[in-house]
Amino acid sequence: MFRRFSTMDLVLITMMAALGIAIKPVVTPLAQIITGPLLIPGGTVAGGLYMLWLVLGYGLTGNKVGTAVFIGLIQGLIALLQPFANHGAFSVISYAAPGLAIELVYLFLRGPVSPSRAFIGGVAANLTGSFLVMIVVMRVAIWRLPPVPFVLMVLTAALAGGLGGMAAYGLMVKLKKLSVFRVEP
Numbered sequence: 001m002f003r004r005f006s007t008m009d010l011v012l013i014t015m016m017a018a019l020g021i022a023i024k025p026v027v028t029p030l031a032q033i034i035t036g037p038l039l040i041p042g043g044t045v046a047g048g049l050y051m052l053w054l055v056l057g058y059g060l061t062g063n064k065v066g067t068a069v070f071i072g073l074i075q076g077l078i079a080l081l082q083p084f085a086n087h088g089a090f091s092v093i094s095y096a097a098p099g100l101a102i103e104l105v106y107l108f109l110r111g112p113v114s115p116s117r118a119f120i121g122g123v124a125a126n127l128t129g130s131f132l133v134m135i136v137v138m139r140v141a142i143w144r145l146p147p148v149p150f151v152l153m154v155l156t157a158a159l160a161g162g163l164g165g166m167a168a169y170g171l172m173v174k175l176k177k178l179s180v181f182r183v184e185p
Contacts, residue, residue: 009061016057017074020050021082039149040156044130048160051125054099055168058106058121059113060175065103068125072099087133094132098125115169122165123158130157 005013027049032042054068061067076095079087087094101124109117130153 004064004066005061009064009067012060013057013067013070014074016053016060017071017078020053020071020075021078023049035156038152040153041130041134043133044126044153044157045160047126047129047157048122048162048164049167050164051098051102051122051129051161052164052168052171054102054125055118055121055165056171058102059118059168059172063106063113065107068099068102068106068121069096070099072096090136094129094136097132098129101125101128113169113172115166118165118169118172119162120165122161122163122168124161126157126161126164127154 002010024046027046028042031046035042035045054071057071058064058067072095073092076092079091079095080089102121105121105124106117109120111117134153
């Protein structure tokens with residue numbers, strides 16, 4: 001499995017995983033300040049920034065299958081070892097599942113990296129992460145939520161994930177201009 005990844009790819013994957021974990025303690029409280037009064041879970045907004053690293057890593061490795069899942073697995077393992085990981089062993093699944101969602105979406109959306117592809121990848125990842133955390137960790141019976149909060153949560157998660165994907169695309173374009181990575185947007 002690792003043979004398709006170069007050493008540079010593996011360094012990028014690890015770097016993306018570490019950056020995703022590093023921003024979480026900073027971004028989550030800021031998102032909760034904004035979303036708290038609206039009764040929207042802060043993770044749905046902050047998740048857009050977490051998913052940015054999955055989309056960015058996938059693009060920086062040249063769209064290699066398995067990259068997003070690998071980043072998510074590494075993030076889950078890092079989170080499991082951190083004192084602030086409040087999901088326990090479920091962290092590995094809750095971090096890897098958004099990566100799997102990206103992999104599945106990109107399986108159907110073949111082609112070069114594009115803004116729309118990055119947007120859709122971010123949406124898929126953030127919706128997956130948001131639903132998993134709400135159902136399993138928060139034990140929210142989503143089907144029992146009133147329609148307005150449910151639709152608001154879904155739209156917020158989709159928008160935040162999509163914007164995170166677009167930010168990842170923008171970073172890929174900037175990094176390509178630096179000629180540091182072989183990225184073909």
